[in-house]
Amino acid sequence: MARRPANGQAPAQFALDVRGLTTSFYVGGKWFPAVRDVSFALKRHETLALVGESGCGKSMTAMSIMGLVPKDAGRVKAEAILFEGQDLARASEAKMREVRGDGISMVFQEPMTSLNPVLTIGFQVSEALRHHRGLSRRDAAARALHILDQVKIPSAKSRFNDYPHQFSGGMRQRVMIAMALACQPKILLADEPTTALDVTIQAQILELLRELKRETGMAMIFITHNLGVVAELADRVAVMYAGQIVEIAEVAELFARPTHPYTEALLRSIPRSDRDTAELYTIPGQVPPITRMPPGCKFADRCAYRLDRCQAEEQQLAPLAKAPAHAVRCWRRTEETQPEMVVVDA
Amino acid sequence: MPDPILQITDLKKHFHVRRGFPNPKTVIVRALDEISFTVRKGTAFGLVGESGCGKSTAGRCLLRLIEPDSGSVVFDGVPVLNADTTTMRALRRRMQIVFQDPYSSLNPRKRIGAALAEPLLVHGMANRAEARERVRDLLAEVGMPKEAADRFPHEFSGGQRQRIGIARALALGPDLVVADEPVSGLDVSIQSQILLLLKRLKDTHHLSFVFISHDLGVIRYFCQEMAVMYLGRIVEIGPIPDVFEEPLHPYTRTLRDASPVPDPTSKSIFTKIEGEVPSAVKPPSGCHFHPRCPHAMPVCREVYPRWTAIDARRGVACHLFDDEHGGRDPAP
Numbered sequence: 001m002a003r004r005p006a007n008g009q010a011p012a013q014f015a016l017d018v019r020g021l022t023t024s025f026y027v028g029g030k031w032f033p034a035v036r037d038v039s040f041a042l043k044r045h046e047t048l049a050l051v052g053e054s055g056c057g058k059s060m061t062a063m064s065i066m067g068l069v070p071k072d073a074g075r076v077k078a079e080a081i082l083f084e085g086q087d088l089a090r091a092s093e094a095k096m097r098e099v100r101g102d103g104i105s106m107v108f109q110e111p112m113t114s115l116n117p118v119l120t121i122g123f124q125v126s127e128a129l130r131h132h133r134g135l136s137r138r139d140a141a142a143r144a145l146h147i148l149d150q151v152k153i154p155s156a157k158s159r160f161n162d163y164p165h166q167f168s169g170g171m172r173q174r175v176m177i178a179m180a181l182a183c184q185p186k187i188l189l190a191d192e193p194t195t196a197l198d199v200t201i202q203a204q205i206l207e208l209l210r211e212l213k214r215e216t217g218m219a220m221i222f223i224t225h226n227l228g229v230v231a232e233l234a235d236r237v238a239v240m241y242a243g244q245i246v247e248i249a250e251v252a253e254l255f256a257r258p259t260h261p262y263t264e265a266l267l268r269s270i271p272r273s274d275r276d277t278a279e280l281y282t283i284p285g286q287v288p289p290i291t292r293m294p295p296g297c298k299f300a301d302r303c304a305y306r307l308d309r310c311q312a313e314e315q316q317l318a319p320l321a322k323a324p325a326h327a328v329r330c331w332r333r334t335e336e337t338q339p340e341m342v343v344v345d346a
Numbered sequence: 347m348p349d350p351i352l353q354i355t356d357l358k359k360h361f362h363v364r365r366g367f368p369n370p371k372t373v374i375v376r377a378l379d380e381i382s383f384t385v386r387k388g389t390a391f392g393l394v395g396e397s398g399c400g401k402s403t404a405g406r407c408l409l410r411l412i413e414p415d416s417g418s419v420v421f422d423g424v425p426v427l428n429a430d431t432t433t434m435r436a437l438r439r440r441m442q443i444v445f446q447d448p449y450s451s452l453n454p455r456k457r458i459g460a461a462l463a464e465p466l467l468v469h470g471m472a473n474r475a476e477a478r479e480r481v482r483d484l485l486a487e488v489g490m491p492k493e494a495a496d497r498f499p500h501e502f503s504g505g506q507r508q509r510i511g512i513a514r515a516l517a518l519g520p521d522l523v524v525a526d527e528p529v530s531g532l533d534v535s536i537q538s539q540i541l542l543l544l545k546r547l548k549d550t551h552h553l554s555f556v557f558i559s560h561d562l563g564v565i566r567y568f569c570q571e572m573a574v575m576y577l578g579r580i581v582e583i584g585p586i587p588d589v590f591e592e593p594l595h596p597y598t599r600t601l602r603d604a605s606p607v608p609d610p611t612s613k614s615i616f617t618k619i620e621g622e623v624p625s626a627v628k629p630p631s632g633c634h635f636h637p638r639c640p641h642a643m644p645v646c647r648e649v650y651p652r653w654t655a656i657d658a659r660r661g662v663a664c665h666l667f668d669d670e671h672g673g674r675d676p677a678p
Binding site for chain 1: 396397503505533534535536537538539541542560561562563564565566567568587590600601602603604605606607608609610611612619622623
């Protein structure tokens with residue numbers, strides 16, 4: 001489904017243009033989509049947050065873009081994944097190896113499992129430079145040291161030959177970010193990079209990412225389940241549920257006017273540290289398993305505004321009449337006038 | 347103010363750990379350094395802090411799941427730490443715990459019904475037939491179908507397992523529940539379901555809680571009083587709205603300001619949160635927080651600040667509030 005500017009209309013404004021991405025997994029003899037028909041365009045210099053609960057397909061979207069879905073288990077299909085005039089959906093593995101860590105790089109949640117424990121951090125940060133830029137060992141090391149300084153590893157020079165286990169969780173995440181930034185990528189995919197960290201360390205890493213983005217002008221896809229982090233960092237937000245984008249809008253607009261019933265319920269389910277929460281809302285039930293997705297709206301059986309039509313018909317991600325940049329996958333909210341707020345009972 | 351149900355005084359636990367390769371050395375981890383707090387009947391007391399601050403050790407020590415080195419724990423007038431086996435058995439019935447990950451605390455080969463009936467049978471509170479009935483009631487109480495009794499732990503999602511963990515804690519009809527990060531691994535929508543469940547149970551069973559969490563939002567929602575911990579010590583105690591509205595200790599303020607809130611118009615000021623949490627093996631001299639503190643004074647490097655009671659419910663361990671040093675020191 002195309003909700004996007006017509007082709008040929010200044011595509012250069014996009015750092016990445018994902019169209020109709022569907023990633024399926026083979027479960028018990030059948031293919032089931034974990035990501036269904038996801039389309040979005042990432043503008044240059046923009047931070048787009050992909051937000052949703054576990055299993056909503058947000059990480060799998062990033063893995064699919066990077067071509068990291070294991071071929072024997074998963075099947076990635078897309079109309080197009082456009083990056084710098086190339087279609088990554090049709091790129092060879094050799095081509096993808098050129099792109100990964102150079103044009104697009106990724107930071108994962110758990111730095112300990114993503115860093116090689118038997119190689120020094122200096123080596124690991126230099127590696128991408130030697131591979132992609134063909135730098136000599138010495139030049140790569142000099143550049144790597146500069147980047148480690150940039151991500152504010154204290155006394156980076158003396159720690160250059162240290163191993164990952166000698167670093168704390170926050171410092172390891174800085175090393176991961178340094179590795180990702182080594183070749184000055186156009187796009188950084190950050191998959192829950194602060195989830196395993198304490199809040200004060202999380203704040204430092206978010207501030208670092210903000211700063212680095214300002215300095216390098218790269219675009220970022222930030223994957224998280226934490227709406228607080230989204231509010232801190234994102235320019236635009238795509239909310240995912242059961243493999244689909246159910247709402248996408250500018251960050252201020254999304255938080256001021258959460259329009260999909262799921263987004264709205266989610267925001268009201270968060271106990272807040274900045275004010276008293278008299279009544280905490282709750283979303284009944286749970287996300288349907290990938291093997292038993294209902295035909296219509298995937299959220300319908302948990303939705304307080306559900307009508308018969310919701311469960312029967314597939315919904316489209318459609319822009320709101322009043323705010324065309326704000327699109328919602330809910331016909332009640334896009335076609336009808338906004339219904340009265342219903343209190344979801346515990 | 348309700349009567350106290352649990353009084354912790356100077357609770358201390360140091361772990362002796364051998365580590366290092368190839369020449370291991372014994373190091374002392376100061377997990378808990380003389381913490382004191384009081385939980386009042388029917389209220390929830392929050393323990394908040396970052397990983398390694400000792401909040402979970404505190405929860406375990408007060409139940410004697412880990413034997414503390416020294417200090418005192420008085421539960422409803424009964425001293426817990428030197429209680430004999432018979433007294434302890436009676437106390438365990440009244441003090442229960444809910445873990446963060448119920449999966450690792452449920453026997454994977456035991457059906458849920460058997461797991462829930464076990465405490466009843468062990469404590470001789472029911473025969474098999476009564477236990478079966480009680481299990482059905484417990485499952486209903488936590489919002490689980492009665493068929494769950496015949497299933498195994500792996501058949502349930504994280505949220506459902508936490509409901510089972512809560513049912514097990516409730517089985518013996520406790521007065522106090524230590525909830526150790528009960529909603530941490532859960533998605534937002536499941537987290538709110540569990541929080542509402544705990545709140546309802548707190549009201550219907552008049553439960554008191556020691557509620558351990560790293561999430562300030564969860565603490566603010568669930569608790570009436572809280573203590574903030576840093577490197578094995580309590581740095582601030584107070585009633586919930588007060589501590590959030592006007593944090594006294596600079597660490598409490600840092601923690602509050604670093605916690606992201608879902609509101610893009612109130613972007614937190616990540617101004618200079620310095621450094622990382624130091625290791626509890628080698629805590630900094632003086633006030634443990636001084637290397638990261640924006641208000642550190644010379645005295646902070648030398649002396650651990652004594653406890654300053656602001657009023658009956660509020661207190662802080664910080665030289666800024668101690669009259670002997672408070673702000674009168676010339677700026678460094």
